[in-house]
Amino acid sequence: MKWLVLLGLVAFSECIVKIPLTKVNIMQETLGEKGLLNNFLKEHAYRLSKISTRNSDITSVPLRNFLDLMYIGNITIGSPPQQFSVIIDTSSSDLWVSFIYCQAPSCSKYLRYNPKTSSSFQSDEGKHIKLTYGSGSITGVLATDTVRIGGLIAKSQTFVLSMNKLSGALEQAPYDGIMGLAYPSLAILGTPPIFDNLNKNGIISEPVFAFFISSWPHKSSLLMLGGVDHAYHKGALKWVPVTEAGLWQITVDRISMNRKVIACSGGCQAILDIGSSYLLGPTDIVRSILRSINPSPLQNEQRLISCHRTITLPPVIFTINGMDYPLTRKYYIQKVSEDICFITFNGGTENLSPPETWVLGDIFLRAYFTVFDRGNNRIGLARAV
Numbered sequence: 001m002k003w004l005v006l007l008g009l010v011a012f013s014e015c016i017v018k019i020p021l022t023k024v025n026i027m028q029e030t031l032g033e034k035g036l037l038n039n040f041l042k043e044h045a046y047r048l049s050k051i052s053t054r055n056s057d058i059t060s061v062p063l064r065n066f067l068d069l070m071y072i073g074n075i076t077i078g079s080p081p082q083q084f085s086v087i088i089d090t091s092s093s094d095l096w097v098s099f100i101y102c103q104a105p106s107c108s109k110y111l112r113y114n115p116k117t118s119s120s121f122q123s124d125e126g127k128h129i130k131l132t133y134g135s136g137s138i139t140g141v142l143a144t145d146t147v148r149i150g151g152l153i154a155k156s157q158t159f160v161l162s163m164n165k166l167s168g169a170l171e172q173a174p175y176d177g178i179m180g181l182a183y184p185s186l187a188i189l190g191t192p193p194i195f196d197n198l199n200k201n202g203i204i205s206e207p208v209f210a211f212f213i214s215s216w217p218h219k220s221s222l223l224m225l226g227g228v229d230h231a232y233h234k235g236a237l238k239w240v241p242v243t244e245a246g247l248w249q250i251t252v253d254r255i256s257m258n259r260k261v262i263a264c265s266g267g268c269q270a271i272l273d274i275g276s277s278y279l280l281g282p283t284d285i286v287r288s289i290l291r292s293i294n295p296s297p298l299q300n301e302q303r304l305i306s307c308h309r310t311i312t313l314p315p316v317i318f319t320i321n322g323m324d325y326p327l328t329r330k331y332y333i334q335k336v337s338e339d340i341c342f343i344t345f346n347g348g349t350e351n352l353s354p355p356e357t358w359v360l361g362d363i364f365l366r367a368y369f370t371v372f373d374r375g376n377n378r379i380g381l382a383r384a385v
């Protein structure tokens with residue numbers, strides 16, 4: 001099917017790499033064949049249900065899977081509601097959407113927030129702020145208004161109205177902003193993140209959220225707020241403590257393949273991040289893993305491998321809190337074309353602290369249903385259905 005080939009190409013040429021640069025924020029570094037992506041968007045703009053289902057105490061928000069690279073959900077801001085599509089991110093804590101005064105060409109195509117038409121808008125004295133992500137920064141002003149997600153209402157939510165969007169291929173993605181679900185310690189100027197607002201005001205019954213994310217074109221993906229729908233995982237959840245309440249970071253015992261430790265010998269840290277597409281680690285370690293998996297790369301690109309040679313590749317095993325979490329090649333290899341496959345490992349995390357920190361992005365989260373438990377500062381993991 002055409003889109004599959006295209007999808008792989010896009011995934012490869014985009015090479016979305018998300019590298020935390022500062023404690024403030026993190027986002028994708030993208031390189032990119034914009035033409036391809038544009039065509040893809042024109043041809044495949046698709047529809048998902050806009051109905052959020054409230055199942056007892058759990059609010060399920062449908063997410064749009066954008067090319068297996070990011071997951072995007074709808075929110076509204078203001079009264080009457082203005083709708084926005086936001087990239088869901090667990091490694092930042094701010095919410096921002098495009099401002100009506102954003103002049104960047106990429107802003108005009110999408111929705112922009114207009115404070116003049118919202119009766120619940122409150123000004124924050126035009127406080128100018130800057131959010132720094134891996135691929136650039138957002139500048140804008142703080143504002144406060146009512147934000148709705150999946151029928152839940154966060155009153156007096158402070159967010160950022162941005163004057164620009166992130167550069168690179170993300171400009172082409174169908175989004176109007178980013179919603180961060182990390183801890184409040186990372187939020188700009190100490191403003192309470194939306195999840196904290198919902199929790200503090202008793203809008204959600206339990207301080208947890210979880211994702212079920214599928215790969216294109218399977219069943220739609222979901223963000224669950226306030227509870228966990230156990231129909232989306234197999235076996236019991238295994239709990240892992242969060243190392244430090246900031247990012248959703250945990251300790252990994254080791255990473256192995258074929259019974260050989262390939263990384264993280266002696267333990268390391270890992271950030272669970274739905275805002276990252278791939279598996280990221282320190283550049284030199286990733287390089288040596290890639291060399292051992294793929295001794296004869298295609299087109300001089302260490303991550304491109306002949307698909308027929310991937311058939312015998314063993315699972316990559318992440319051992320966390322004494323439990324093994326294997327990722328079979330089905331998860332960590334993506335098809336670019338009939339014969340060309342892509343290994344979804346990326347370098348770039350060596351500037352994080354500690355130096356051996358991994359980012360377990362969508363590749364990992366598609367295999368393992370993940371619960372983010374703010375009440376107990378822990379992560380729950382179980383095989384996704």
Ligand SMILES: *[C@@H]1O[C@H](CO)[C@@H](O)[C@H](O)[C@H]1NC(C)=O
Pocket residue numbers: 046047048049050051062063064072073074083085
């Ligand atoms: C978001 O809203 C748009 C416009 O109403 C709709 O077409 C789209 O399907 C929605 N996306 C999701 C993931 O619910």
